[in-house]
Amino acid sequence: MSDFARFAVKLTPGASLDRIDGWDVDAEGRAILKVRVRARPVEGEANAALLKFLAKTLGVPKSAVTLQRGGQSRLKMIRVDGLDDDGVRANLTAL
Known part of the structure; x- marks a missing residue:
């Protein structure tokens, strides 16, 4: 078990409110959080x-x-210290 999680995010700026739209899958089959x-x-x-x-x-x-990556792109790579991949998914799925 690692002490960090890494996941992709597809960011949409300028929305009416801050929110998570759920998980999607890119062309390569990788999970992306919208x-x-x-x-x-x-x-x-x-x-x-x-x-x-x-x-x-x-x-x-x-x-x-x-x-970690994607400062100028809508597709970003995020690292979260202190949670593993399962912890991130559990926290986001609970919403």
């Missing part, structure tokens, strides 16, 4: 809002959630 945030994609605001929202949703400190 997330909407109110922040606009200006000067990293949407990325910051995504990390803060995921930390609050998963019940971990903001410092535990990092953007």
